[in-house]
Amino acid sequence: MISLEWVKDYIDISDEDLEELAVKITKAGINIEKVITNKINNLVVGQVIECEMHPDSDHLHICKVNIGNETTQIICGADNVRKGLKVIVALPGAILPGDFEIKKSKIRGEESNGMICALYELGLEEKTKEAYDRGIEELPQDAPVGMDALKYLKLDDTLYELDVHKHRNNDCYYHIGFAYEIACILNKKVTLPDAPINEIDDNINNHFSLKVETEKCPFYLAKMVTDVKVGPSPEFIKRRLNAYGMRSINNVVDISNYVMLEYGQPLHFFDKSALGDKILVRDAKEEEKIITLDGIERTLKETDIVITDGTKPVCVAGVMGGENTEVTENTKTILIESAIFDSVSIRNTAAHLDLRSEASIRYGKGLSYEYTEKAIERACHLLEKYAGAKVLTGIVKHDKIDKTPKTTTFKAEEINSLLGITISEEDVKTELNRLDFPFEYKDGLFTVTIPNRRLDIDENVNDIAEEVGRLYGYHNLVSTLPNCPIKKGEYKGDVKYRKLVSKRLRSLGLNETKTYTLTSPEMAKLFKYEDKENAVLPNPMSIDKSVLRTTLIPSLLNVYDYNKKRKAKDILIYEISKTYDKEYNEESKIAILMKGNYIINEWNGTKIKVDFYLIKGIIENILDYMGFKNRYTFQKNTLPELHPGISASIMLDRKQIGVIGKVHPSLNKDDIFVAELSLNALMTKTKPIKFKEASKYPEIIKDMAFIVKKETTSDEVENIIKRAGGRLLTNIHVFDVYTGENVKENEKSIAYSLTFSDQNRTLTEEEVTEVFNNIIKNVEEKIDARLRDK
């Protein structure tokens, strides 16, 4: 929260429309989320010219109030209302906080044309018992009757509520830093506040010594003041702290906060008499204890930084002070600390103590040393002026901070090239001046010294280009397209294969799904057809998302259940996703789940039901499409989650690349068929497509049927047929499988249709018959089979 009334101390913005200014600042990158204007219409300074008790009430008064151009009657219940008093009057039409609109009314029969207000009723003061007891606000006697009351009180402030990106949330959250931001936008100059001190003839070193033992505190300053008189703060400090949302405590505490909001530098005040004559800054000891200002005992870690009096902690550095050295009403002598602590360390400390203080927030963001010394001087100045303090000469200092100025050197054209604009060297100079970035210019080269207050700017031209760009205005950039050579973009690596398979599966009627990589240990155990262990997250968010899956099938079953619950009958889905094992080996998998009908038209009975052979067909379709025709087989095999008789391994070049089968009824009673195969296995080279002319000579087709043992697979028979058939056998397919009459119970009959042809000639009946007979001989010899109907 930034008070513009406060900012005015450092930069002249008296002529600015503050709403418009907020828009300009936002456009330049500091996002002002809300502009809050303390403005209440029909709120004026009035004077009570008559005041009598209400005849029907023991506490109400009937007042005649002069509001400038007229006198009006108002009923007032406050004890302290009296004749002659200057007051704040809310006239009809005024809307007070809480959407409370003042209207003309009658109170117990007496007309009332407004309300005489207390500050808390205007939202300008906290609602406390003291505030209630004080009653209506009593204005000084010289307050001009008829004037806008908020203006008179200088409470007609405008506040900006900021939502700033991380890199700027240190320098934009204090008033001087924000003044610099306004200055570069409006091209004006910032004036820092004066802080003259009349030091007394006594040196801090006579009373106090400092030692810093930790590298996490590169900069530590302390000054000492004495004869402090704790009392109320001056109005302007109260008002400004209030505007920021901080309660006024007393002049001493308020000054520490005031300087922090002014310079961004947190200060800490120790009661010197409680502290003793020594400060030792060191890493905390493990389990070291301290009671902080909020009265809570804190247990520290050795990664924390503590301020000690040589032995015991007196402050959790950068986070919160200790109760033992707290400044109280009786404090006379104060030691003021202004320091820089390691931001990461403070963030960690604040996090493990769960203690987010104004100081820890600021240190956590990272703090520049730019104002560390200025802030301590300013605090001394204000304590001297508003708390009667006497400031001792000298400053105790530990200074290990690297003060080498950050510079960057560049040409104007580098800025132009990064932004795609054309501005002149003169323009660059103007922008740098606006930013108040000191620079030298020589022979086309700019060397900029980056101000310490801007921690976000690194030593490179991009950071300067960003500053120039945001002042130039991104809305002024003209859209262009990169001047790059024309080339085609393509799917690369595994993406290419994933896309090919994915689009193929979709055109085969399967719906793509996307599920979670992280799964539960129970789900991860299912369908493990490979020798893979699961990777487990050491710190999962929940147990059901704690394991990295190696197979996608359980996830597809979840999707199945989800859709089944929603009355879906025909569920045809797939997912392609990466999987990881315990050694973090990556493997992309294709998983398919099918249930119900592949094609259906209920009213006319058209129907293709999903079964093992259909999902097998989908797998073969993919493998053929990817160029693996004749290189794969299905070998009977099973898993605990698959039907023992309806399941197989998918083999490519004799290696298992996946599984296929019906889900075991004990896992799910529905007729669900699943398959999964490795996409990685398909990412190998395949032969290019070549034209093969269809034979011009007639084909001879012959059928044969064998009776074989039930457990004999068609593949076994087919392989013998193919080998025996040789070159002339160009095609083979099963056209019938029979069990039942004329076939023994443990046997089955498989009928094959064989096609014989030659590319260059017509085959003779004799040679085909010879091959045909050879095939029969081979089959009968090699396995337990006999030709049917022989």
Next chain:
Amino acid sequence: MENILEELKNDLNEIKKEHDLNEIKTKYLGKKGRITELSSQIKDLKDEEKKTFGANLNKLKTEATNLLDTKKEEMMAEILNKKLEEESIDISLPATKIPMGAPNIVEKIVEEVEELLMSMGYDVVDGPEIEKDEYNFEMLNLPKGHPARDAQDTFYIEGEELLLRSQTSPVQIRTMLEGKGEKPIRMICPGKTYRRDDDDATHSHQFMQIEGLLIDKNVSLSDLKGTFDVIAKHLFGEDCKTRFRPSYYPFTEPSVEMDISCHSCKGKGCPICKNTGWITVSGAGMVHPNVLKNCGYDPKQWQGFAFGFGAERLAMLKYGIDDLRVFYANDLRESRNFDRKEAE
């Protein structure tokens, strides 16, 4: 002769079945048919009469044949019409649905972006989802302890070195390392990312990013703006307006947030755009010189821009979805509608 023709016409008029037609044909033109019989009278005629009679007889034959043929055609047509009428169906009954699979909804928008950017010369690549801290953070100018790391609460897998990638930016790092500081780069890397968020309407522990990277000798922020314009108009229509706002990311400098005009209220202000008329859809910027250097590209020679979209967010805006969980629930009743080409 005239009588014969009249009789034939009468006979044909009374005909009922196809079979009858053959009988009539025999009756008149058969071997002993009435017209055939007339030809036997010719020998009894005088020579001068023979010629006329023959001519008339031929004419009669032709006319009779024509009448019979015509009748036959008529009858055949009638039969066919009757058959066709019997075969007619209720064409309003439901079709047999040809199964075509739909893409996952978020994948639909990913493909839209991929196709557009491939046409502009961008390759589509992906990288590992288990990633080194070095690639996910450090080389992206996010050293350990950097405050911006806090915003990406990360799933660590092993110590502080291996993690589930919290962004797809490490794929950019890998691509740049492959380019060895010599090759220009034009790529997008849509992919899964993971952060420690509880799943609700606006958060998901797993989500999709679409990041893009272009590195060349002469690339500017204005080029990024032009590129963003093309993407925004492709996804949200020609009348979509865009704007840049200054922003901050550790891996880009200058950094911008890219907004589109609210397509719902056309910029007038509505709940979707929180009454601003604008919706932020992307974070982007010029690749930070430290990142270029980390990956072997000399910032004095090479420049580039990078951008990132939340794929789910794009889909939510484009298709009017208000709950992130929709994308991972895979409700087929919802996703099936996405099996279609996009509107022009």
